[in-house]
Amino acid sequence: MVFNHFRNIQFNCIVFFLTFNINTFSQDVSDCDLKFIDHLVKTGCFEEALYLLDSGECFLFQINDSVNYLKGWSLYSLGRLESSSEYLLKINTESSLYLKSHFYAAYNYSQSGNYEKAIDVLDKINLNSENLISLKNYQIAGIKLLQSDIPSFEEWLNRANGIHSEIIKSSDDLRNISEGMKNHNYKSPLIAGLLSGIVPGSGKLYAGKRGEAIAAFLSTATLGFITWENYRKDGLKDIKTLAFGTALAVSYISNIYGSVFTVRIIKTEYNENVKSSILFNLHIPLHSTFGK
Amino acid sequence: MLKALFCSTCIFLFTVLSANRFFAQDYFTKAVRTFSEGRYFEASIEFERAIFYESDSNCTVLYKYYKSLCYKGLAQYNKALEELKGINLENVHDTLFMMIRYEQAVCSYFNNDINQALSDINEIRARFKDTIDSLDIIPLNILCLNALRNWGNALVLWKKYIENYCLQDSLKEIFKTEITGLYNKENIPRFYSPEKAGNLSRFIPGSGQMYCGSVPEGAFNFLINISLLGYSAWEIYSRYYFTGNYIGLGLFYRFYMGGINRAFNLAIEKNEEGIKRFNAENSSLMLRIISTKYLKE
Numbered sequence: 060m061v062f063n064h065f066r067n068i069q070f071n072c073i074v075f076f077l078t079f080n081i082n083t084f085s086q087d088v089s090d091c092d093l094k095f096i097d098h099l100v101k102t103g104c105f106e107e108a109l110y111l112l113d114s115g116e117c118f119l120f121q122i123n124d125s126v127n128y129l130k131g132w133s134l135y136s137l138g139r140l141e142s143s144s145e146y147l148l149k150i151n152t153e154s155s156l157y158l159k160s161h162f163y164a165a166y167n168y169s170q171s172g173n174y175e176k177a178i179d180v181l182d183k184i185n186l187n188s189e190n191l192i193s194l195k196n197y198q199i200a201g202i203k204l205l206q207s208d209i210p211s212f213e214e215w216l217n218r219a220n221g222i223h224s225e226i227i228k229s230s231d232d233l234r235n236i237s238e239g240m241k242n243h244n245y246k247s248p249l250i251a252g253l254l255s256g257i258v259p260g261s262g263k264l265y266a267g268k269r270g271e272a273i274a275a276f277l278s279t280a281t282l283g284f285i286t287w288e289n290y291r292k293d294g295l296k297d298i299k300t301l302a303f304g305t306a307l308a309v310s311y312i313s314n315i316y317g318s319v320f321t322v323r324i325i326k327t328e329y330n331e332n333v334k335s336s337i338l339f340n341l342h343i344p345l346h347s348t349f350g351k
Numbered sequence: 352m353l354k355a356l357f358c359s360t361c362i363f364l365f366t367v368l369s370a371n372r373f374f375a376q377d378y379f380t381k382a383v384r385t386f387s388e389g390r391y392f393e394a395s396i397e398f399e400r401a402i403f404y405e406s407d408s409n410c411t412v413l414y415k416y417y418k419s420l421c422y423k424g425l426a427q428y429n430k431a432l433e434e435l436k437g438i439n440l441e442n443v444h445d446t447l448f449m450m451i452r453y454e455q456a457v458c459s460y461f462n463n464d465i466n467q468a469l470s471d472i473n474e475i476r477a478r479f480k481d482t483i484d485s486l487d488i489i490p491l492n493i494l495c496l497n498a499l500r501n502w503g504n505a506l507v508l509w510k511k512y513i514e515n516y517c518l519q520d521s522l523k524e525i526f527k528t529e530i531t532g533l534y535n536k537e538n539i540p541r542f543y544s545p546e547k548a549g550n551l552s553r554f555i556p557g558s559g560q561m562y563c564g565s566v567p568e569g570a571f572n573f574l575i576n577i578s579l580l581g582y583s584a585w586e587i588y589s590r591y592y593f594t595g596n597y598i599g600l601g602l603f604y605r606f607y608m609g610g611i612n613r614a615f616n617l618a619i620e621k622n623e624e625g626i627k628r629f630n631a632e633n634s635s636l637m638l639r640i641i642s643t644k645y646l647k648e
Binding site for chain 1: 392393395396399400403404590591592593594597598
């Protein structure tokens with residue numbers, strides 16, 4: 060009887076393994092090969108991964124969470140943020156990838172400047188752990204800072220007082236950035252234009268571009284001297300005086316416009332730098348919570 | 352019971368591993384078919400898939416080699432080189448070794464890294480001394496030597512190539528005469544020294560461009576420079592000091608310095624053009640020799 064029992068177990072084991080192997084063989088090579096696509100994503104071959112995900116192989120699996128995740132992640136890595144969010148948000152709440160994908164979708168919206176949508180996505184995430192709630196509040200605080208809404212930023216950051224060491228460290232950085240924003244004095248384009256109208260190049264000096272200011276002053280002054288020289292010798296109606304006078308006027312006006320433009324560029328540069336610093340600090344806790 | 356478990360585990364492992372290998376070979380076949388259709392991007396993905404599922408390292412080497420060919424087809428020579436450099440050449444049999452090194456040399460040549468291409472060719476030559484296989488690398492070697500203006504050695508290799516290639520004696524003579532004509536002094540691309548061109552333009556504006564064979568451009572540059580200099584002199588003579596100095600001399604300085612740089616770059620451009628034309632003539636001759644052999648066969 061004992062012998063028969065062993066025979067039965069032996070038979071069952073063989074049947075189990077054979078069934079498993081038949082299943083393995085029956086896998087059609089034209090199926091959506093997620094294991095391989097995952098390998099492509101991990102090795103940085105995002106274009107290739109997207110090609111496979113968009114091809115007929117995976118067409119029938121568009122509702123699959125893994126497909127949407129891999130697609131969203133590839134698009135995120137290629138910097139196609141809006142489309143990436145679209146796919147990441149398709150992932151169901153039951154999926155183990157749900158939290159990561161929704162947090163990253165919100166981050167994508169923050170990166171592309173769609174702040175309202177980013178907050179909306181974060182608001183809708185179902186969270187039950189203290190750590191994740193703290194992370195969510197921290198992300199909202201960062202978005203508020205991106206919107207230059209400093210009181211709301213401080214309010215949300217206080218709510219993000221977390222257990223998470225990365226959040227504590229990044230919070231300090233965000234506070235420093237907000238202090239910098241509060242104390243930063245934007246240069247006025249109007250003053251820059253007026254200054255350049257009085258002394259060519261001085262508007263650029265006011266904007267902080269010393270080299271450009273000297274170059275602008277010298278070129279306008281030289282043209283001024285040349286025009287004056289021709290005017291003194293040949294009079295106002297001489298063709299040379301008129302030509303150099305026109306060149307001087309163009310140089311003078313373009314210098315005023317250039318000063319206004321320089322101040323605007325400096326403002327944009329400062330805002331871009333602040334934005335990238337905030338986004339960097341928003342990414343660190345995301346990275347440490349969900350991994351690469 | 353233990354015996355049964357052991358047997359089952361063995362069957363399980365064997366079938367899982369062999370299933371992966373089965374898939375790998377299936378993907379490889381699909382990749383080769385896609386590659387032959389000229390769909391290199393799709394083929395590169397399939398080769399990568401074959402690499403991913405393959406457990407036999409020898410097969411992986413072959414798949415990687417094919418994947419590099421896809422990148423070459425897409426003119427992504429850096430990626431092709433990266434793929435080839437990632438191949439472990441230990442225990443690779445001679446033919447495959449030669450194919451890999453040859454592809455590396457070709458990609459380096461297209462990437463304008465001629466010295467690396469020659470180094471790969473020399474490695475093949477060191478491994479396959481005086482074998483018939485080493486004949487196949489001669490055309491590429493000739494192109495590399497031409498790119499480095501090493502005409503003497505290129506001509507020696509040409510003669511060796513024709514001598515050892517399976518051709519009729521009469522044809523050999525015809526091709527040898529043609530090659531001697533090709534490497535004639537008048538036909539060899541002239542070397543224009545960029546430094547010399549720049550210096551010539553420094554002394555006489557426009558003469559550097561003329562030295563590089565662009566006579567109208569040189570003449571135009573000379574006329575502009577001389578006119579600006581004349582204008583400047585005239586203005587200063589007429590006591591228009593600001594106009595003469597800043598407009599006349601300022602513009603002259605711009606055109607003068609620009610002319611020097613242009614002459615320097617023109618010499619480099621002309622040298623590259625010359626080598627390109629000469630190598631195109633070499634390539635068409637090589638193709639004719641190869642097609643003659645196939646026609647004969």
